[in-house]
Amino acid sequence: MATAIHKHEMRESDPFERVADILRDFIARSAAHDANDEFVSENFVDLKNARLMSAAVPVELGGDGLDQQNLSDLLRSMTRACTSTALAYSMHTHVVALLAWRWRNQKAPVDAVLKRIAAEQIMLISSGGSDWLESSGTAERVDGGFLIKGTKGFASGVLAGTLLNTSAVYNDPETGPTVLHFMVPLNAKEVTIETNWRAMGMRGTGSHQVHIDGFFVADAAIALKRPRGNWHPLFHIISMIAFPLIYSVYYGVAEAMRDAALDLVKRRPLTPQLIDLAGALDTELAAARVALADMLVATNGQPGPDTTNRMFQDRSNLARALLATADKALELAHGGGYLRTNPVERLFRDIQAARYHPLAPYAQRDLAGRMALGLPLDGKLC
DSSP states (O other): OOOOSOOOOOOTTOHHHHHHHHHHHHHHHHHHHHHHTOOOHHHHHHHHHTTOTTTTSOGGGTSOOOOHHHHHHHHHHHHHHOHHHHHHHHHHHHHHHHHHHHHHHHOOSOHHHHHHHHHHOOOEEEOHHHHTTTOOSEEEEETTEEEEEEEEEEETTGGGOSEEEEEEEEEETTTEEEEEEEEEETTSTTEEEEOOOOOSSOGGGOOEEEEEEEEEEEGGGOOEEEETTSOOHHHHHHHHHHHHHHHHHHHHHHHHHHHHHHHHHTTSOOOHHHHHHHHHHHHHHHHHHHHHHHHHHHTTSOOSHHHHHHHHHHHHHHHHHHHHHHHHHHHHHTHHHHSTTSHHHHHHHHHGGGGSSSSOHHHHHHHHHHHHHTOOSSSOOO
């Protein structure tokens, strides 16, 4: 087994013990969910019953108060049992961790929703990855607020969700295109979920599309307004908090792939070529481990361009090393790893999703280049 990045700290009513109690059931269900493109709904019932939806909620507000390192460890342990559950859970958890950071560091008035998460074990759904700086959908100005229309993709875990954390674009006649941030109850009559998630991997995440048609958001419910397409302080916080958690899941996939491939190869006569492949596999995983560890260190800093640049350089290096690890694991497993009866095949498909979260390689290089040359992060160069 690969060396752990960190050993979590035990506490009363330990969330690691609570999750350990339900992982066996996750393992038993995982293959069927993958084969049938089914959302891991039973697993989220178990997570809610185990009061794990509030792992990132501060203790003062009724949660476990886990920090980024411990949340990373929790996600990696969950990944071993069910990759889709871990990834969908990370999408909820990083939003909760973001709210908790803002409550603690900015005195943001988000304590009500954090208390609700702890009390009711509700799940928050994010559309951030599909929206990012540009956002999508429209906000029409009406008396007292806005009417929202749009389609939000990649809404992982939405069938178990309560609130959609999302945004839309308002064409402000004075300031131009403006992104509004708000939450939408998923049981609102103006919301429909199109269950169309059919993917290569991470098939059980239920990352369906959400259609919003005329939902009213009151002025008082708008959490943030920002210029469309530009970096905003909120996105520096998101970059610092979200991506170490999301990519902890993919690191866990690579760890599991490594172990499954080595289990296969140990049943065969060892040759110099196999020993070389095993060494190459562990070397790539070590590179991934270094990148993830640096992300987790950086999450203790302050949000801003420097931390964001560091995060996305690490994210690019981590994704590259994880995909290389997967390639070496599949090569080492040989024909056995190609069979769907072996976990290597499913894990190889699952880890491919590591390619698609922000920032895309060209966008990451643009950010890094601007930072290196002392250029502004936004706008054209001439």
